[in-house]
Amino acid sequence: MDSPKKKELMLGNKAVARGLYEAGVCFISSYPGTPSTEITEEAAKYDEIYCEWAPNEKVAMEAAFGASLAGRRAFCAQKHVGLNVAADPLYTMSYTGVNAGLVVAVADDAGMHSSQNEQDSRHHAIAAKLPMLEPADSAEALAFTKKAFEISEQFDTPVLIKMCTRVAHSQSLVETGERTVPLKEYEKNIAKYVMMPGNAIKRHPIVEQRTRDLIALAETGDLNRVEMGDTSLGIITHSTSYQYVKEVFGDKASVLKLGMTNPLPEKLIRDFAAKVDRLVVVEELDPIIENHVKSLGIACEGKNLFPLEGEFSQNLIAAKLGQSVPAGRSLDEAIPPRPPVMCAGCPHRGMFYTLKQNKCTVLGDIGCYTLGAAAPLATVDSTLCMGASIGAVHGFNKMLNEASESKTVAVIGDSTFMHSGMTGLANVAYNQSNSTVIILDNSITGMTGHQQNPTTGYNIKGDPAGKIDLEALCRAMGFNRVRVADPYNLKECDTVLKEELSAAEPSVIISRRPCALLKYVKHKPALKVDTDKCVGCQSCMRIGCPAISIKNGKAAVDTTLCVGCGVCSQLCHFDALGSGAKEA
Numbered sequence: 269m270d271s272p273k274k275k276e277l278m279l280g281n282k283a284v285a286r287g288l289y290e291a292g293v294c295f296i297s298s299y300p301g302t303p304s305t306e307i308t309e310e311a312a313k314y315d316e317i318y319c320e321w322a323p324n325e326k327v328a329m330e331a332a333f334g335a336s337l338a339g340r341r342a343f344c345a346q347k348h349v350g351l352n353v354a355a356d357p358l359y360t361m362s363y364t365g366v367n368a369g370l371v372v373a374v375a376d377d378a379g380m381h382s383s384q385n386e387q388d389s390r391h392h393a394i395a396a397k398l399p400m401l402e403p404a405d406s407a408e409a410l411a412f413t414k415k416a417f418e419i420s421e422q423f424d425t426p427v428l429i430k431m432c433t434r435v436a437h438s439q440s441l442v443e444t445g446e447r448t449v450p451l452k453e454y455e456k457n458i459a460k461y462v463m464m465p466g467n468a469i470k471r472h473p474i475v476e477q478r479t480r481d482l483i484a485l486a487e488t489g490d491l492n493r494v495e496m497g498d499t500s501l502g503i504i505t506h507s508t509s510y511q512y513v514k515e516v517f518g519d520k521a522s523v524l525k526l527g528m529t530n531p532l533p534e535k536l537i538r539d540f541a542a543k544v545d546r547l548v549v550v551e552e553l554d555p556i557i558e559n560h561v562k563s564l565g566i567a568c569e570g571k572n573l574f575p576l577e578g579e580f581s582q583n584l585i586a587a588k589l590g591q592s593v594p595a596g597r598s599l600d601e602a603i604p605p606r607p608p609v610m611c612a613g614c615p616h617r618g619m620f621y622t623l624k625q626n627k628c629t630v631l632g633d634i635g636c637y638t639l640g641a642a643a644p645l646a647t648v649d650s651t652l653c654m655g656a657s658i659g660a661v662h663g664f665n666k667m668l669n670e671a672s673e674s675k676t677v678a679v680i681g682d683s684t685f686m687h688s689g690m691t692g693l694a695n696v697a698y699n700q701s702n703s704t705v706i707i708l709d710n711s712i713t714g715m716t717g718h719q720q721n722p723t724t725g726y727n728i729k730g731d732p733a734g735k736i737d738l739e740a741l742c743r744a745m746g747f748n749r750v751r752v753a754d755p756y757n758l759k760e761c762d763t764v765l766k767e768e769l770s771a772a773e774p775s776v777i778i779s780r781r782p783c784a785l786l787k788y789v790k791h792k793p794a795l796k797v798d799t800d801k802c803v804g805c806q807s808c809m810r811i812g813c814p815a816i817s818i819k820n821g822k823a824a825v826d827t828t829l830c831v832g833c834g835v836c837s838q839l840c841h842f843d844a845l846g847s848g849a850k851e852a
C-alpha cells in the first residue's frame with residue numbers, strides 16, 4: 269500500500285494494524301468494541317488483507333482459526349468482554365495449536381470509559397494457557413504484533429496481544445517495515461485438530477510443555493527487559509503503567525518491564541529482586557504479577573499501595589510512592605462533566621418515550637439505547653451484557669407475567685440482535701413466554717462508531733454485502749406477530765406497542781429508522797418555537813432531547829443540533845413547535 273521504511277506518529281491500534289500488514293496477515297475477522305475497534309478498521313485499509321466484521325466475537329475467533337488452519341496468518345480483535353464471548357473456541361484452540369500463525373488482540377478498559385465492567389484479560393491468558401504480550405506504546409504495538417506471529421508458529425499456539433485504552437488510543441512514533449507473507453499448506457491432522465476426548469487428552473501435556481518452553485522465552489527473550497537505575501527502589505511493571513513509572517522516576521528507580529505477562533519468568537524476577545532494596549509491583553486492575561512474585565517466596569508491595577479499580581496515572585504513582593505530585597488541577601476538575609445522552613434526532617428516543625408512557629418494565633441491552641436509562645426517560649430496568657435482554661425477558665415473564673398482560677419487554681439493537689439476541693429469541697419461540705421483543709433497528713452499529721453488520725447490507729469497506737431480513741428471520745423462528753413501527757411517529761408506536769402487549773402470544777416489534785448521524789440520512793430543517801403559542805408547559809422536555817431547553821420560560825430549540833425529527837412537536841398541545849412556526 270505505502271512505502272515500507274518510514275517513521276510515523278501512530279495510534280497504538282493503527283500500529284497493531286501496521287504490524288498485521290508487515291507480518292503478512294491475510295485474514296482478519298473481528299467484532300467491534302471500544303477500545304479495540306480501530307485495529308480492524310485500520311487493517312481494512314490494506315487491500316492485501318481480507319477483513320470482515322463478524323456477527324460476534326466467537327464467530328470471528330472461529331473464522332480466524334479456520335483461516336490459520338488453511339495455512340494463512342490470521343487475526344481477530346475484540347474488547348475485554350468480547351473475549352468472554354469467544355472464550356469457548358479460544359480455550360480449545362490452545363489445545364489444537366495453529367497451522368499458520370494466529371494472533372488474538374484483546375483491549376481492556378480499565379476506568380470503564382465505555383464498558384459495563386472492568387475485567388482483567390490476563391486471567392483468560394492464564395486460564396487458557398496462552399502466551400500474552402502487552403505493548404506499552406505504539407512502537408511496541410507494531411513490533412509485538414509481528415513477534416506474536418513468530419511465537420505463534422514457533423510454539424504452535426494462538427498468541428494474545430493485550431491492549432488497554434491508553435496504549436490503543438495514544439499516539440507515539442513507530443518505524444514501519446516491509447510486508448512478507450509466509451504461507452503454509454493445509455495438512456489434515458485429526459489427532460491435532462479434532463478435539464474429542466481421546467485426542468484432547470494427548471494434547472493437554474503438549475500444552476503444559478509449551479508453557480514451560482514459553483517460560484524459558486520469558487527468562488531470556490527480548491520481550492522482558494531490566495532497566496537498572498537507583499537500586500533503593502525496584503519496580504516490576506508492564507503496559508501503560510511502565511510509561512507512568514518512567515515519567516515519575518526516570519533512572520531514580522530500577523525497572524523490570526514485562527512485555528510478556530503470561531507466562532511470567534521466575535529467574536528474571538529473582539535476580540531483579542535480589543538487586544533492589546524495596547520491590548514494588550505497579551499493575552492496573554488485578555494483582556497478577558504481584559501474586560506470582562509472592563508465590564516465588566519474594567516479598568513485594570503492590571495492591572497494599574495501589575487500587576484494584578480504575579486507570580493509573582503519573583500522579584497516582586508519584587503520590588503512592590512518595591514522590592512530589594506536580595501542582596495543578598486534576599483532569600476531573602479541569603474538564604466539566606458531560607453525562608452521555610441520546611443524540612438529537614436519535615430514533616431510539618420515540619420508542620423509549622412510548623414505553624415510558626405505557627409504564628413498561630424494560631429489560632435492556634448494550635448499545636446507544638442503553639441511554640434510555642438516563643433521565644428524563646429512565647426507561648431501562650436492567651442491562652447486563654450483549655444479548656441478555658431477550659434471555660432475561662423470557663425468565664421474567666415466565667415468572668411474573670404469564671397469567672396477566674405482560675408489560676415487560678426486551679429492547680435490543682440490530683447489531684446486538686445479530687451478535688447474541690437470536691439465540692435468546694429462539695428460546696422465547698421454543699419455550700413460549702408471552703414476551704414482546706423490540707428490535708431497535710437504526711441500520712448500523714451505532715455505539716462503537718458506525719460499523720456495518722449483517723442487517724445493513726454493506727461490508728466493512730462499505731461495499732454491498734449479504735443483508736439479513738429481520739422480519740423474515742423472526743417469522744422463520746416461529747413468530748406470527750412481527751410488526752414494524754416508525755419511532756419518529758409516536759402514535760404509530762403507541763398503537764403497535766399496545767396491540768402487541770395485549771396479544772396472547774410472543775411478538776417482535778421492529779422499531780425502524782436509520783441513525784440520525786448516518787451520512788446518507790437527509791434531515792429536515794430545524795424546528796422553530798412559536799413563542800406566542802408556547803405556554804412554557806415543558807411537555808417537549810419529557811423526551812430529553814439535547815436540542816430543546818427552556819429559556820425565559822419558553823421552549824427554545826438549538827438549531828445547530830435539531831434535525832427536525834418532529835418527535836417533540838408531537839408532545840406539544842399548543843402547536844408551538846414546527847418547521848413553519850414563528851422563530852423566537
Ligand SMILES: Cc1ncc(C[n+]2csc(CCOP(=O)(O)OP(=O)(O)O)c2C)c(N)n1
Binds near residue numbers: 300301
Ligand atoms: C461482548 C461485547 N462486544 C462488544 C461490545 C461493544 N458494543 C457495545 S454495544 C455494541 C453494539 C451496538 O450496536 P446496536 O445493537 O446496533 O445498537 P446501537 O448502538 O446502534 O443503538 C457493541 C459492539 C460489548 N459491549 N460487548
